[in-house]
Amino acid sequence: xxxxxxxxxxxxxxxxxxxxxxxxxxxxxxxxxxxxxxxxxxxxxxxxxxxxxxxxxxxxxxxxxxxxxxxxxxxxxxxxxxxxxxxxxxxxxxxxxxxxxxxxxxxxxxxxxxxxxxxxxxxxxxxxxxxxxxxxxxxxxxxxxxxxxxxxxxxxxxxxxxxxxxxxxxxxxxxxxxxxxxxxxxxxxxxxxxxxxxxxxxxxxxxxxxxxxxxxxxxxxxxxxxxxxxxxxxxxxxxxxxxxxxxxxxxxxxxxxxxxxxxxxxxxxxxxxxxxxxxxxxxxxxxxxxxxxxxxxxxxxxxxxxxxxxxxxxxxxxxxxxxxxxxxxxxxxxxxxxxxxxxxxxxxxxxxxxxxxxxxxxxxxxxxxxxxxxxxxxxxxxxxxxxxxxxxxxxxxxxxxxxxxxxxxxxxxxxxxxxxxxxxxxxxxxxxxxxxxxxxxxxxxxxxxxxxxxxxxxxxxxxxxxxxxxxxxxxxxxxxxxxxxxxxxxxxxxxxxxxxxxxxxxxxxxxxxxxxxxxxxxxxxxxxxxxxxxxxxxxxxxxxxxxxxxxxxxxxxxxxxxxxxxxxxxx
Numbered sequence: 001x002x003x004x005x006x007x008x009x010x011x012x013x014x015x016x017x018x019x020x021x022x023x024x025x026x027x028x029x030x031x032x033x034x035x036x037x038x039x040x041x042x043x044x045x046x047x048x049x050x051x052x053x054x055x056x057x058x059x060x061x062x063x064x065x066x067x068x069x070x071x072x073x074x075x076x077x078x079x080x081x082x083x084x085x086x087x088x089x090x091x092x093x094x095x096x097x098x099x100x101x102x103x104x105x106x107x108x109x110x111x112x113x114x115x116x117x118x119x120x121x122x123x124x125x126x127x128x129x130x131x132x133x134x135x136x137x138x139x140x141x142x143x144x145x146x147x148x149x150x151x152x153x154x155x156x157x158x159x160x161x162x163x164x165x166x167x168x169x170x171x172x173x174x175x176x177x178x179x180x181x182x183x184x185x186x187x188x189x190x191x192x193x194x195x196x197x198x199x200x201x202x203x204x205x206x207x208x209x210x211x212x213x214x215x216x217x218x219x220x221x222x223x224x225x226x227x228x229x230x231x232x233x234x235x236x237x238x239x240x241x242x243x244x245x246x247x248x249x250x251x252x253x254x255x256x257x258x259x260x261x262x263x264x265x266x267x268x269x270x271x272x273x274x275x276x277x278x279x280x281x282x283x284x285x286x287x288x289x290x291x292x293x294x295x296x297x298x299x300x301x302x303x304x305x306x307x308x309x310x311x312x313x314x315x316x317x318x319x320x321x322x323x324x325x326x327x328x329x330x331x332x333x334x335x336x337x338x339x340x341x342x343x344x345x346x347x348x349x350x351x352x353x354x355x356x357x358x359x360x361x362x363x364x365x366x367x368x369x370x371x372x373x374x375x376x377x378x379x380x381x382x383x384x385x386x387x388x389x390x391x392x393x394x395x396x397x398x399x400x401x402x403x404x405x406x407x408x409x410x411x412x413x414x415x416x417x418x419x420x421x422x423x424x425x426x427x428x429x430x431x432x433x434x435x436x437x438x439x440x441x442x443x444x445x446x447x448x449x450x451x452x453x454x455x456x457x458x459x460x461x462x463x464x465x466x467x468x469x470x471x472x473x474x475x476x477x478x479x480x481x482x483x484x485x486x487x488x489x490x491x492x493x494x495x496x497x498x499x500x501x502x503x504x505x506x507x508x509x510x511x512x513x514x515x516x517x518x519x520x521x522x523x524x525x526x527x528x529x530x531x532x533x534x535x536x537x538x539x540x541x542x543x544x545x546x547x548x549x550x551x552x553x554x555x556x557x558x559x560x561x562x563x564x565x566x567x568x569x570x571x
Contacts, residue, residue, distance in 0.1 A: 065403065307321050
């Protein structure tokens with residue numbers, strides 16, 4: 001019955017080589033040959049279909065390395081792209097093949113600010129798929145951002161930061177790809193998801209509002225009276241033109257410059273109102289992530305740059321970090337004095353810039369005692385979920401293992417293979433000393449764990465429930481009555497709620513309920529939220545504040561809040 005065995009293999013789309021092996025190992029009687037051939041002919045369309053409908057590789061697949069092949073019209077493409085960048089000549093037209101899918105009429109340029117270097121092949125790239133054909137895209141993406149990982153001998157920093165940050169706030173997808181230009185292997189790159197309309201629509205439900213990037217590639221002429229060297233610090237300026245020297249307005253809106261000026265005015269002059277114009281919680285997440293992972297090529301460092309601001313439909317600016325290749329201590333300047341030594345990076349103060357008037361996003365927000373508690377709680381959570389358990393170390397090793405072969409084959413790599421391998425655990429480089437990621441974070445984790453600002457014990461929220469209609473009650477409930485308990489002498493509990501993912505969370509304090517049978521330090525709370533309609537769906541999370549700190553329930557509220565349907569409460 002060998003022919004049945006062959007048909008079984010064919011039904012699972014085995015290759016012909018596999019079928020031939022079965023022939024060799026199991027000789028077939030001549031009388032059965034005709035039956036076998038007919039069977040193979042019958043299954044040939046199945047085999048062809050199975051081979052031809054193989055699913056394409058997802059552009060941001062974390063388990064594999066992509067391949068991007070650029071074809072440019074000039075032999076000396078490095079000099080040409082250098083000249084076009086220097087003289088502001090836009091994009092070079094060419095074609096690109098992304099994981100086997102070819103696109104013509106794409107626009108290509110060197111990207112980056114300090115990561116760009118003249119005269120070298122291994123520069124960061126931007127590839128505009130829709131440069132000539134507006135509807136042209138790859139899996140919905142119209143732009144490819146390739147990072148060269150400058151000053152990162154590990155090639156891990158950017159990917160690892162984005163993966164950790166994505167647990168707490170919107171962050172780009174980041175994976176590896178091999179880049180070829182005119183059939184020449186240029187090296188292994190980090191492929192970054194662009195912060196563009198697709199990203200904004202995905203995370204904020206809109207894309208046409210005021211949209212800025214902190215830092216400019218080409219600084220325009222600005223009035224002499226403008227503050228100098230403040231970059232994207234968000235200091236207030238009377239003259240709108242001053243902002244144009246520190247921000248790029250990506251979406252052209254009539255009122256964009258006025259809107260960012262108003263943001264800075266409120267931040268600096270009326271900070272108690274800032275939550276109306278800024279998503280404060282996400283901003284505190286961004287600042288906490290920068291601090292824990294020593295990302296000083298950011299708002300927290302010398303240049304106050306490498307972040308975006310997008311104004312959502314709720315009227316609040318949303319921060320998004322960018323250019324993370326210098327995280328984990330590769331850039332060492334905080335804006336005062338010389339570069340920090342590794343011991344200083346390991347013990348970087350979580351309250352860095354708290355009294356710095358030139359960093360109002362930090363000093364003004366953390367002046368508020370509640371925002372300060374939230375910020376420190378975010379730091380504690382990042383440390384506990386990623387560093388105390390050493391999960392970051394395991395992931396860094398996995399990432400390096402994935403790319404060690406294409407890195408070794410990279411003819412333009414900035415560091416030899418030995419430095420690449422050592423860079424997770426040891427400082428690499430003679431002139432620019434890049435600390436090993438584990439070398440930095442193992443001691444930094446211990447430092448943060450024992451820091452006086454981070455040792456306060458938070459209240460623990462428990463017994464959370466939403467009351468539904470009683471078993472024998474006829475009248476339907478029309479509100480969400482939330483009950484909870486908290487220990488360690490809670491000062492207050494706040495419910496943050498919304499009725500749609502596109503809405504901003506609204507805070508409502510819970511009421512303390514009198515009870516004589518609770519243990520010392522434990523309190524009961526309740527609150528009712530009007531359901532508005534019979535089919536209302538409520539997203540919510542709870543913040544518990546005591547004298548020292550705050551806690552959140554659920555802990556993953558950023559991506560997975562509690563959800564309850566009013567219709568379920570009436571069943």
